Amino acid sequence: MAYKTILAHMSNEEVSPAVLKVASLLADRHSAHLVGLHIQPPLDLYVSELPMPIDVTREYSKRQRQKQARLSDLFESATQTQNYVSEWRCVDAMADSVLNALVEQGNTADLMVISQTEGDDSDSRFRHLPEHVLMACGRPLMVVPAGSLVDTVAExxxxxxxxxxxxxxxxxxxxxxxxxxxxxxxxxxxxxxxxxxxxxxxxxxxxxxxxxxxxxxxxxxxxxxxxxxxxxxxxxxxxxxxxxxxxxxxxxxxxxxxxxxxxxxxxxxxxxxxxxxxx
The missing domain is CATH 3.40.50.620 (HUPs)
Incomplete structure (x- = not known):
């Protein structure tokens, strides 16, 4: 028995380095396939029954693309010289919740690595995310303290x-x-x-x-x-x-x-x- 697919949830630039460092150490030790996962949340703006203003949706999409690009660059720079196989994956949660999309992805891996907190991310949808993932996911979950850049893990x-x-x-x-x-x-x-x-x-x-x-x-x-x-x-x-x-x-x-x-x-x-x- 071994971990052959490890999924690292990279939600934002504040907490992702710690998650990626732990996941990378594990992938290297187990010769695993490392997936860097970003879930794009749907635009959650209450506007009654009126259509969403086009300027709002365009600005939101632009910011999300920029965020995805920065996280993808972070993942590539951390994994491109490693011996294990790596994959960047961005999933659009669409009308679904970030939690459901994350659990769905997590259930396809041997192990999921996630941050202890979402840092200063003000989106209330990410509040207490690890607790909810733990309740719903069928795979082991490794929770990493925010800001922790460890040199070893599981020694x-x-x-x-x-x-x-x-x-x-x-x-x-x-x-x-x-x-x-x-x-x-x-x-x-x-x-x-x-x-x-x-x-x-x-x-x-x-x-x-x-x-x-x-x-x-x-x-x-x-x-x-x-x-x-x-x-x-x-x-x-x-x-x-x-x-x-x-x-x-x-x-x-x-x-x-x-x-x-x-x-x-x-x-x-x-x-x-x-x-x-x-x-």
């Missing part, structure tokens, strides 16, 4: 695992990275009121399974709960100088609106290193 990995579906999907979605990492620490977050002996046993069984894939790891148990979990996880990443965290994305959907759990929300907002997540 030293901290895995947060609590035995549930979300963290298990994230863990096995990260298997190509775990197999190549120089250090992997499995941070077992123990659920309250669970039998300790059983927790230790099932965690060892997981380690044995990963070992058959060539993953050597250290197991650390934690009884943290609530808000303590995020703080403890980020503390462990600092202690081991981790350059990637792997964890599940947790939340609930009251009245069809997805609300992230506290730990997931805190990690997404505050992590200093890339995080691979799966829902």
């Amino acid at each position: 030293r990995i901290l895995v947060a695992w609590d035995g549930r579906r979300e963290s298990t999907r994230a863990l096995f979605g990260a298997l190509p990275l775990l197999r190549r990492a120089s250090e992997v620490r499995l941070h077992r977050i123990n659920q309250p009121h669970k039998d300790r002996h059983r927790i230790v046993g099932i965690t060892e069984e997981l380690a044995n399974t990963l070992g058959r894939h060539g993953v050597a790891l250290e197991i650390v148990h934690s009884d943290a709960h609530g808000n303590e979990i995020a703080e403890e996880l980020m503390g462990f990443t600092r202690d081991m100088d981790a350059d990637l965290m792997v964890m599940g994305c947790y939340g609930h959907s009251p009245l069809r609106e997805f609300v992230l759990g506290g730990t997931t929300r805190t990690i997404l907002a505050e992590t200093p290193i890339p995080v691979l997540m799966s829902n």
Whole structure:
């Protein structure tokens, strides 16, 4: 199992360099096909039932073409001397939403890399984009802190695992990275009121399974709960100088609106290193 198609979401010039750097490092290490993806959002201007003024649409299209050209140049300059195959892709969201277009594209790749935030982009349609993509996308998502220009990624990995579906999907979605990492620490977050002996046993069984894939790891148990979990996880990443965290994305959907759990929300907002997540 390996990542053969990696998709880097390049939304604007402020956050795209960090996303591209991480995606490029991964593509080089896995000899993957790297796709630089820009989604052109539809013009979202409320004008009642009147036709859109032609001057408005022309100006919007002109600005979008200029933005696409700048991002394409950024992608080409970063990838033209690399050994992996690269592809620039611009998708017009048309009447569809940026989220739907991004999820649709993401579902065709092995891994999607996206920014933690859209920076100073004032378009409200991009607000909380990673959270919504995590909810809807069927592929692992790597979230990159804005402004972070790392030298390594997935060399030293901290895995947060609590035995549930979300963290298990994230863990096995990260298997190509775990197999190549120089250090992997499995941070077992123990659920309250669970039998300790059983927790230790099932965690060892997981380690044995990963070992058959060539993953050597250290197991650390934690009884943290609530808000303590995020703080403890980020503390462990600092202690081991981790350059990637792997964890599940947790939340609930009251009245069809997805609300992230506290730990997931805190990690997404505050992590200093890339995080691979799966829902």
